[in-house]
Amino acid sequence: MATLETQQLDDIIVKSRRKMLSFGTSALAGLVLAGVTKKAEAQATLVDSDYLNFALNLEYLEANFYNLAVFGVTIDKLSTPIGITGTGTQGTVTTKTGFAPVPFVSPTIKAYATETATEEGKHVSFLRSALGSAAVAQPAINLVDSFNALANAAGIAPSFDPFASDANFLIGAYIFEDVGVTAYHGAAGALTVAANLGAAAGILAVEAYHAGLVRTSINKLDLIGPTLTPPVPVGTLTGYTQLISALRSKLANPTLPSPPPVTNGGISGQDDQGIDNTQMVALQGTSATFPSTTILDADSNSITFARTPQQILAIVTDTAPTAASPHTGLFFPAGLNGNVN
Numbered sequence: 097m098a099t100l101e102t103q104q105l106d107d108i109i110v111k112s113r114r115k116m117l118s119f120g121t122s123a124l125a126g127l128v129l130a131g132v133t134k135k136a137e138a139q140a141t142l143v144d145s146d147y148l149n150f151a152l153n154l155e156y157l158e159a160n161f162y163n164l165a166v167f168g169v170t171i172d173k174l175s176t177p178i179g180i181t182g183t184g185t186q187g188t189v190t191t192k193t194g195f196a197p198v199p200f201v202s203p204t205i206k207a208y209a210t211e212t213a214t215e216e217g218k219h220v221s222f223l224r225s226a227l228g229s230a231a232v233a234q235p236a237i238n239l240v241d242s243f244n245a246l247a248n249a250a251g252i253a254p255s256f257d258p259f260a261s262d263a264n265f266l267i268g269a270y271i272f273e274d275v276g277v278t279a280y281h282g283a284a285g286a287l288t289v290a291a292n293l294g295a296a297a298g299i300l301a302v303e304a305y306h307a308g309l310v311r312t313s314i315n316k317l318d319l320i321g322p323t324l325t326p327p328v329p330v331g332t333l334t335g336y337t338q339l340i341s342a343l344r345s346k347l348a349n350p351t352l353p354s355p356p357p358v359t360n361g362g363i364s365g366q367d368d369q370g371i372d373n374t375q376m377v378a379l380q381g382t383s384a385t386f387p388s389t390t391i392l393d394a395d396s397n398s399i400t401f402a403r404t405p406q407q408i409l410a411i412v413t414d415t416a417p418t419a420a421s422p423h424t425g426l427f428f429p430a431g432l433n434g435n436v437n
Contacts, residue, residue, distance in 0.1 A: 145230040149434035150405065152223040154279075156180065156234045157412070157427055158272055159220045160189050162213035164239065165258070165265055166206070168197035171217055172234075178217050179224055180234035184433030187236025192257065198265045201325055205262050208309055212269075215302070232433035242426040243268060245414065250339040263321075263328055266314045267336050273307035274393045275344065275411055278367065281402040304400070311337075311391045315371055338370030341393070348407035350416055367401040369393045405436060 159171050159178065170189045171178040180186060200206035224231045239258075247256030258268025281300060314333050321328035345366035346352075352366065372390045394400045406417040409432075413425040422431035431437050 145227055146435040148223055148227055149230070149232040150432065150436035152220065152227070152232060153235060153428070153432040153434065153437075154276075154408075154412070155216060155219045155223060157237055158276075159213070159216040160234075160237055161239060161258075161268065161272065162209060162216050164189070164191060164195070165198045165268075166210050166213045168195070171220065174217070178220050182224070182231040182233035182433070184232045185235065185430065186233035187430060189234075190236070190238040190240055190429075192240050192259075195259070198259050198262065200262055200265075202262050205266070205313055208313065209265065209269075212306055212309075215306075235428055235433045236430040237427060238429050239427070241429075243271075245426060246271065246340070246343065249414075250336075250343040252336055252339055261324075261326065263314075263317050263324060263333055266310055266317065267333065267340070269306075269310045270314060270337055271340060271344075273303065273310050274341075274368065275403075275408060276303045277307050277393065278401045278403040279405070279408050281400050307393065308391060311371055311393075315389050315391070318371075334371040338372065341368035341370040342366070344368045344411050347411045347414065348403055348417065350410070367403065369401075409437070 156171075163169065163171050163174060167174065172180045198206075198209070200209070243258055244255040247253050256264070256267075258264050277300065314337060317324060317328070318330060318333040321330050321332060345368040348367060369390060369392070392398060392400070403411075404417070409415065409423040410417040410419070412427045413423040413431075415423045415425055422437040424431040
């Protein structure tokens with residue numbers, strides 16, 4: 097059954113593809129595409145459905161990652177398949193030879209992963225329904241070489257399989273979730289209708305739930321690392337998050353100086369922050385002997401960072417934010433479908 101939001105969006109797309117969405121659902125367009133650069137603005141042919149399709153490309157990526165991790169199949173092969181057809185070049189999802197879902201040891205982490213997989217699949221279905229015949233097809237997605245390249249560039253290892261274990265899965269999820277949160281925050285200053293801002297706040301909250309859950313789970317596993325299968329030295333997983341955060345920040349801000357050595361989970365002057373469970377704080381006048389952990393990906397005011405669409409493209413394709421369209425590489429080896437690419 098169509099919801100009020102989808103009815104509103106469908107009506108607007110049909111009546112005028114050049115008119116900015118004026119109801120709550122329009123936040124979906126603004127969220128991921130807030131702060132569109134002058135390059136995008138100069139493309140007079142960009143319309144609301146282009147913005148929604150950019151979000152749809154990213155939802156295809158996340159939905160496939162989580163559903164493969166839990167169910168071992170891409171979203172079009174689920175027991176209730178999720179559509180992937182549409183305009184543009186339809187691609188397949190590349191996985192490792194002999195792929196199998198994550199061999200979860202922790203029932204709790206598997207439950208988290210299952211819920212997230214379902215939610216990301218619903219995002220794809222919702223956007224496709226809202227866009228109707230304007231929806232883009234799922235582009236080619238690479239979930240092998242992308243993780244290997246990122247792990248190597250971050251200084252983690254020459255290769256990395258996010259489907260190998262509970263811990264690896266969480267590190268893979270960490271790469272995605274914070275990127276989504278920073279994209280949603282980037283919309284706030286661009287939204288002018290109160291209903292849009294309210295919808296944006298609600299969607300940002302969902303992404304923040306995901307990111308906080310992933311970060312909390314990584315911190316917990318890191319502290320019990322030696323008991324895991326396979327065992328992981330304490331500090332390894334949170335160390336990975338700091339390396340990933342430094343890389344994401346550099347990809348999004350290539351013109352800034354390289355960040356200084358990461359300490360206390362923070363990257364001074366950059367827009368990303370890893371997890372650190374070695375901080376000690378003082379409580380009620382005592383000495384600094386109580387452990388504290390960096391769970392937020394936020395600035396010194398505890399306000400989450402914001403990124404433009406071009407910065408998001410740079411992170412998911414390993415290209416410069418100012419690179420000419422289409423951005424291709426990493427998770428999207430042939431680029432994204434649609435006009436925001």
